[in-house]
Amino acid sequence: MKLLKPIFLLAILLLISCNNDDTECCANPEPQANLIVKLKFDPNQERLNNLGQPASIPSGNAAQTPTISRMSANYIEFAPNAFTGLGEGEIIFEGSKTTEGGTEAIDFQDAIFAGNNDVFLSIPLNQITPGDYNWVRVSLAYQEGDIDLLVNGVDYTGTLASFVGFNTYISSFNINGSTFTVNENKLQGFWAFEALGFTSQGQAPPGATTVPNPLFDSSPIPQGSCVVTGQFENGLTLTGNETEDVVVTLSFSINNSFEWTEVNTDGKYEPEAGEQVVDMGLRGLIPMVD
Known part of the structure; x- marks a missing residue:
């Protein structure tokens, strides 16, 4: 009888091995469950102030609801309760930082962006400590969208880039084909604008950017940090035994979030x-488990 060819013999040995109950060589690995974080920009969500309370537009100012196209965050944390200090909860995301501009700052060139109802983050659930979480903190870094303005009696639509992070190192960025070269750190409230090829940039006053924090009394945040806080309606429980993805949608209020001082009392932004732009912060956060 002829000897079996080596390749044929190897195939038989592998088949025998895979029929052995003591081996897992032919078993299909279980799919890994992930935490998926999505962003949502809601024009109808309640407009809040820094204390997380309903807020009207101050006398002498006017505001409008922008159309946000994309946003970036630099920090996301799940907190078990109202007394969990900033940084003492489960930090699920931290973006890149740099000292290129001197002091530590968000590295805009390495930022992650997402649009409305888009996925911002996906991480394996086994990397998150199991537990009950009731609050979410999100340090926002950047938002970009369209606003309306009036110039010489004509209505236009332009694009506004708002740098709302505590401190951001920006080398350059592009809005509608127009390049802005910065190469330095910019504090919270730096903005740039483009419409029909016309560009401008400026800086909102310190502390003017609204950062809603309903836990102001029990868990304050540093001024200028842009850490928006929101509560899960029914909490979020992670057991560590999840076999399916968990989707958390971070719904941000953009309800009249672009605010300016009025010179002409007509409710239209006339640069x-x-x-002057005085506020471009988001007006609330509601985290939802889908």
């Missing part, structure tokens, strides 16, 4: 009249 040429000297109307």
